[in-house]
Amino acid sequence: MDKFTTHTGRVAPLRRSNVDTDQIIPAVYLKRVTKTGFEDGLFAEWREDEKFLLNQAEYKDATVLVTGTEFGTGSSREHAVWALKDYGFKAVIAPRFGDIFRGNSLKNGLLTVELPEAAVEELWLRAELHPDAEVTVDLAEREVRAGDRTWTFEFDEFLRWRMMEGLDDVALTLRDEDKIAAFESNRDAWRPRTLPAAV
């Protein structure tokens, strides 16, 4: 996973709440068996509208998506995170995220930051008035900075460390393989097994 410490870039102010993962990337784009190449599926239906935010020249190069509450609810598709990353987003700011989406984002180096509604509103206004103004999303300091404004955000300490180090969960877990093996040796024998198959 890519390391994330801090990122500075332009904001795309997406004034929508309840943006579910079907809207982030519709199911017809989930047929690929690779982890890349999903940028064409990002907000595919909205992008057909030439007035849509990401079709406007001033927001084309935005790398920080600022959006309304309950972003990424619904389907567990990690493709939603891959699509945002492939398109060029490095961070997403919203008042609240769907749990599975949030977990997926942090496993792929896409930083998801929760800020209160008022802060999101201010970031939207700033980006609408000054599309070329940049914001900084700083994981090391747990801060979002825009002009003279600074907001701090909460972030789980372990997840922050893992993201800043770019660590792979599987390798971390396998350090405790002895504990897994010990747990397995103590499991009840009647617990179901898929093999051999009984039908």
Added chain:
Amino acid sequence: MSRTPHEAEGARPQTLAEKVWNAHVVRTGGQQPDLLYIDLHLLHEVTSPQAFDGLRQAGRKVRRTDLTIATEDHNTPTDNLFTIADPTSRKQIETLRTNCEEFGVRIHSLGDENQGVVHVVGPQLGLTQPGMTVVCGDSHTSTHGAFGSIAFGIGTSEVEHVLATQTLPQAKPKYMAVTVNGSLPEGVSAKDLILKIISITGTGGGKGHIVEYRGQAIEELSMEGRMTVCNMSIEWGAKAGMIAADEKTFAYVQGRPHAPQGEDWDAAVEYWRTLKTDEGAVFDKEIVIDAASLSPFVTWGTNPGQGVELSGNVPDPAAFEDAIERTTAANALEYMGLEAGTPMREIGVDVVFLGSCTNGRIEDLRTAAEVIKGRKVAGTVNMMVVPGSAKVREQAIEEGLDRVFIEAGADWRFAGCSMCLGMNPDQLTPGQRAASTSNRNFEGRQGKGGRTHLVSPAVAAATAVSGHLASPADL
């Protein structure tokens, strides 16, 4: 039973979810989240290929092929069993088959009697049992919580993690109770109940919580109904939904292919009986609902929380106090092509979809067939019936339900996820309106520009006959 946490920790009363959680902790404490052991890992073609790739790149194996099972469902055709017209879809399904062969994972492919929607197949095989941890790269994994298990959906990175380690690091959840007192009135189903719950909580109300549904109305539900309720837990943001196992649960599991037998069965049931919330256990939050007040419930908007009684009207966005809800409602009405104040019963539909992991089980088909029997699907409506699994389909045929649907003019299909998510060719066209027994009415979910009203199987059937949203009592 040395791991039974209640005994180990003394007298502190615990919730059902805490008991199951604690019985699966491989590692706890320190800065890291708990490491949970996973008893059953379900795979399908859409969220697994990149996970298998990850294993290959790292030179890892599937740690426990005997706790892993795959089926084909999201992207499969439902008009035939063997011809997948779209080459990308075909490749995805072939990739699952090759991966399963390479890594030694059991798979139920198209044509096999245990092929079907992954959350229908697990319980059908008796692999879903009480007190387990069940995961799958699919958010509706919460379905399996109906057996008193902790079951939740995961992303592809986590699928890879479970394949490699049979565990998952998980932050400790909070615990919530939804208590449904009294009995559901005649004609009100599990689907109506869960749609009502989501309309109260909104799409984020359950965030971070494992929810236990309990109370008389829950106890009175069949296992199928309980699966419908737990299935939609994710639609109000809950980590998982569960229902304590009881005699109905044991009866459902007993005799299935992978159910414990003989002395093992006795040992299992003895343990399962301990899996209920202790007297005095504290939940972080509780919602109480009076079942008697419920009636058939349907959605009007573009998220599952935007619902109303079938007897009600399309709401006026201006009536919402919260500014965000107001905007969301206005956007939803525009997308749905609806006018505020329109009686729900006057909304005509083009398509009726009966199926999915929410309502594609045999009981759902029976309920709909009972309404449809001797009647005709309205000339303006295309009704699709998609059984949840090949086995459900076979059973429906044995019971003659296929004839009922076909004679009424419905389209009787093969098993799969189908129009629930519109990944295969079963899709709405722009502007088409559907009454759907599935779980999501998101914009474009069932096809680009398609408009979805979530309904119960009984309402779906009555709607198919009358051509507009209706309950069987309206016919």
